[in-house]
Amino acid sequence: MKNFIRIILFSFVMSLGYWGFSNYGIPQIIPELPPVEEEIGGSITMPQYIALGKKIFNGKGTCTLCHNPVGGRAPLLDVAGKDGPPEGIRAEERIKDPRYKGKAKNGVEYIYESETDPSAFVVAGYGKPGTNDTVSPMPQTNKGSIGLSDPELYAVIAFLQDAAGVKVTVNLPKGAPATAAAEEPAKVTPAKTPEEAFTKFACVTCHTIPGIPDATGEVGPNQTGLATRAAKRVKGLNAEQYIRQSILTPNAYVVKDFDPDVMPQDFSEQMTVKELDMIVKYLLEKTG
Ligand code: HEC
Ligand code: HEC
Missing domain, CATH: 1.10.760.10 (Cytochrome c-like domain)
Known part of the structure; x- marks a missing residue:
């Protein structure tokens, strides 16, 4: 139980954009973001893009609030779990599922669709209660308070492919969007309202x-x-x-x-x- 609480604590601290690492003594295991100058002009490299995706996955994307091994509220994505191999591999299988009615033609498109239109395909057993797995409880991560940009959504996909050990097939972002994607999360100051x-x-x-x-x-x-x-x-x-x-x-x-x-x-x-x-x-x- 103590461990469970620790994992939750860990993922939540990360979901707040890593503030407090030094304060709470949690070891830093996430790779550093690439220096900002390197992104300007779209010269970000694939390893840097993957590291950015990992940071968003654990941080501002809030993915690990639900996709974690503790609550069982959502399928595991970066590692294998009871729902199958890591998402980078599983996504390719999802689109062949007879229940799949979405528009994705490959794994990248499937993950992008999951991020932006979670109800397009609802993994069996995880739908909102009473909807017979037709409505997902997952928020659209490109909207509202999470509000990831396209370069950020694709960075997460690059991370998930890399974590699954498959070839990363997303393109590196070009020019300005890369800079936007690499922006540091705002410094956390006390909320005013x-x-x-x-x-x-x-x-x-x-x-x-x-x-x-x-x-x-x-x-x-x-x-x-x-x-x-x-x-x-x-x-x-x-x-x-x-x-x-x-x-x-x-x-x-x-x-x-x-x-x-x-x-x-x-x-x-x-x-x-x-x-x-x-x-x-x-x-x-x-x-x-
Ligand atoms: C990761 C998801 C998650 C986050 C983030 C979260 N909650 Fe909750 N909250 C839950 C769940 C699940 C329950 C029901 C289980 C329980 O009682 O702990 C709950 C229960 C509660 C309850 C009791 C509701 C009742 O009807 O008795 C309150 C109040 C509450 N949350 C407030 C908050 C506030 C305020 C925040 C932000 C500071 C917050 N929660 C953040 C998932 C979350
Ligand atoms: C509030 C909880 C919650 C958050 C936050 C959340 N998800 Fe989900 N996600 C779910 C649930 C529940 C499912 C299973 C139901 C479904 O298929 O929509 C799911 C399904 C998925 C799937 C499909 C999994 C499969 O096996 O095919 C992907 C991909 C995914 N989420 C990615 C993400 C990413 C990336 C983020 C962060 C940017 C994220 N999710 C944030 C709850 C969440």
Whole structure:
């Protein structure tokens, strides 16, 4: 269990764009981004592009929030798992699946389609409850709060092909887009509004939150009506106390029909007191 929590902690720290590595003593195993000058003019090399894809996969793409070995919420991609060989190989097989009705003609196109239109093909057993595997719970990673650009989406594909040990068949980006793709994630500063906080901590990727247009996630409970039910969740805790506990120690009470260990367990180390207060106040006042 301790290990599980550590893995979640690890992937989440990375999903925040690596800030805090030195603060939390997590060993840096991700290759350094290539120096910025080398991307300008599109002179990025394939190994650099793959390293960028790995960084996006673990970081701003938020892929490892779901595609990780802990929660079982999504198929493993960079390594083999119960859903088959690594995605770089599996993608080629998906398009031959009799259930496949998408437009992709090869593995690269399949992964790109998964990133931008996740419901085009839903891996059996992972669809949104009640949809008979026709609707994916995965967000479109080229839109909303994740918002990856094409060069970033293809960098992730290059990384997944490389991780699978197959030939990398994506093209290197040319000129300006490469520079855009290689931009460092913005320095993490304390959020000033609840909207910013929900995005910064990726709540929006997993939760639907009333009044927050980007928050359309469906991995965790929809927060509509939270303030009302929070008062009744745990004997002895009022609504505010329950919401605080849900954020700081999510496994203390696991909502029925959801799994433990899916929500990051280390928000107490990531958030400032002000950010936490702002989030709790919003959830208490705006979710009804
Ligand atoms: C909120 C959770 C979530 C996030 C974030 C997420 N995914 Fe997914 N993804 C899923 C789930 C669940 C599935 C399985 C259902 C389906 O096929 O859509 C899936 C399926 C996929 C598939 C198809 C897998 C297969 O076996 O064919 C690919 C490729 C993929 N995701 C790539 C990504 C990438 C790349 C990112 C980050 C840029 C990402 N996902 C972010 C939940 C997520
Ligand atoms: C990787 C997905 C994920 C992320 C990111 C995430 N959550 Fe959750 N959250 C869940 C899941 C799954 C549950 C249900 C299981 C449980 O109770 O732990 C949950 C439960 C909750 C609950 C309890 C809801 C209820 O009905 O009792 C609250 C409140 C909550 N989350 C708030 C947040 C906030 C605020 C953030 C961002 C700071 C956040 N979550 C980030 C997945 C996530």
